Amino acid sequence: MTSPILRRLVGATTLALLAAGLVAAPASADDPYDVPDDAVIHLEGDGAGHGIGMSQYGAYGAANAGKTWRQILDFYYPGTHTGLRGGQVSVWISGDDDRDLVVDRAPGLTVRKVDGRSWRVAGVKASRWRLTPAPEGRTEISYRTGSWHRWKLVRGDAELTRGGAPVTLRTPDGPVDYRGALRSTRHDGTRVSVNVLPMEQYLRGVVPSEMAASSWPQQALRAQAVAARTYAAYEREHTANPDYDLCDTAACQAYGGASAEYSTSDRAVLKTARIVLTYEGQTAFAQYSASNGGYTVAGQFDYLPAQADPFEGTSSDYYGWTRTVTSAQVEAVYDVENLSAIGIETRNGQGPRGGRVGDVRLWSSTGWTGTVTGESFRRNLGLPSTLYEITAVEPAAP
Template sequence: MRISSRAISTLAVTLFISLLSPFSADASAPAKFVFTGSGYGHGVGMSQYGAKGMAMESATSAMILSHFYPGTSLLPGDDTQLIRVNVGHKQRDASLTIKSESGTVTLIRGRFLINRPVPESAVVGSYSGDITISMTSIAGKIEITRSSKLAKFSSLEPDDDWTIRWESETVVTLRTAARNYLLKYGQLNLKRVANDVGPGEMEITTTLRLGDQYLYGLGEVPSSWPEAALDAQAIAARTFALSKLPSIRKACDCHIYSTIRDQNFVGFGKESEPFYGIRWRNAVDRTRNQVIFFEGKPIQSFFFSSSGGMTQNVKDVWGGKLAYLVNRPDTWSVNVAINPRYAKWRREVSQAVMAKAFELKDLVRYQILERSITGSLLKIRGIDSEGREKILTGEQFRSRVALPSTWINLSGVTADGEPEREPPSEQVIEICLDLFRFSQQRRE
């Protein structure tokens, strides 16, 4: 009898779910839930620990990129454009500090693009020494105050927009409620954002040259990593940034966010790291103008920390289809010697967090409904003590309960934090994965 690839795939899914989905006839809500798994991040595109592992095996940056973005081309591309980076999203308060040895800062009323001349009437003043400029969204405007141990300043009328510039060798510290930045390049723009209640908020952006000033400040991977991994990261980051041009996103008054929502921009602190900072700067310079293209355009070069052994197909995570964002082997991510922190992980999630994630009264149990060919979670159902149910996608669940990834190898649900039963052996899990792979080969 000939068994169809569909039947094999169904068998594999059923076996996975039966092994990895907890169940209980007890209607009481447990105190905590236990999850173990592998990997960190969404799983789409280039695995950063995969790139590190390949580099340790002497792969070049071009080999790394062609592996994780199949069918693409590495070609020269223009990266001299300016890019506007949001460094303070929906902020109420922020401050900018300059120390006496750092140079001069100029405060300008209104909004002026970088490198554009400013009329003298708009310049409030230029300041040096130990000074702090505080920015507060209040009464529908942005209020600026200046303070120093050595001088007193008069108050300023609030305004909708402000521009702050500094000399080329000046280094300033921007502090927001979310994070702090050391900034050397570019300028700051403050824009008032109205809301329905309260004093409003502001968007804080910095505008930089993409190809060097922006990329120098990306803190995506340790600068101590192998050169090929750093080069691959620099090229992927450059390509991702180019894919965000030229449109300004209204929600952030920017091309790109400074957080992992897009790319982790930390500013001058990255290249000024003791000893290692120059290695990242050299990677950016070494790969200047190198861009990943597909069908004539820079690709959406997503990347993430590490996977559960194989990267995700974009359609399984966010929907849609991109020929270069497909499943790719990534055994390096589950190698403890390469990825000691996330090759294997264990997390305990409280009853309150689980119930809130599913938007239910409480959570008695859950069922894993669907997994991808990589073994990552695609759909999960939560059930409360009154029998009500809610289904979440794997990404929704990961985000809401703060799990490192959707590669959940073992899950348990107990009152004392211990697993309900022994996990399936590695051999049994490998059988499941082999069935998945075999079914895919038959389809091809």
């Protein structure tokens, strides 16, 4: 985050450029609110997520209005075309964050060195199998029969697989089924679990994790399948990480493994098999979010424009959400001594509420004032989107 003092200097430069007519003026500021000691700040807003590219809630509305998945994607990614991508992806399973990779015994289970020899383990009477990092870059393979027993010690990383059949991974939060291979590997000085599997099998665990497969229209699910496949292919092509292509959370795209699979989303994946979006022959960066609040946000490419979204609607999940934060939280996050006032400094002028917040200004009773970005304020204070406004500031209840 840029320091408030530096942002104040940048703001002064921007005012000079505005006076010279060199940059467009931002939307006008909201009136600031005085902040008493131990205050509660009330906020209200629309949308959820960054708002770039496809709105999942918009895809839902478009599908209910009779639009096909191709029409939905043409609207959210104008100028793109369709192409084909296949192959495998590797996904970091962030929830398996302990020292070992442990799976349940299952028919056809195979253990193998990465890029090396493999062994069938059917003849071993075991309830579970475990991969544990060992000194000198080796992996210990163990099995459990009431207690753990070392089976083999191999050089390099190892993985467990049943081909296309699911393997049950024992995570600290409970068991989860995954297709493909479950690999124990080293990343940035620690051990991580990575799921390596074909793209189409991966998508079967993504689409129902990103959309409500049990109730949402098939065309919305198909649009999601293509967007998710495109996003994964783009990340795979552009990653500088040798250990995995994507994570399994909303920081990349949500992935629940085989445990998340659902019949309607499986159908959406099958009916759009291998199809991705391309732009000028290259895989598109198909960003998407839950709801844009009625107006998309411009991304880094021409096919990610800012535009009004006629398919968004009103929903208690995404529109008119409310949040409260305390003055103490703001002071702690931004190292402000005795916050005395707060206000929205700039908006982009696109969409409801005057548009998304560009900057939030903070005042201190010491005489200091500075700004933080609307995105920083959203992220650090837990707001769903940057399409928000401050509605009231009042003393905290005794």
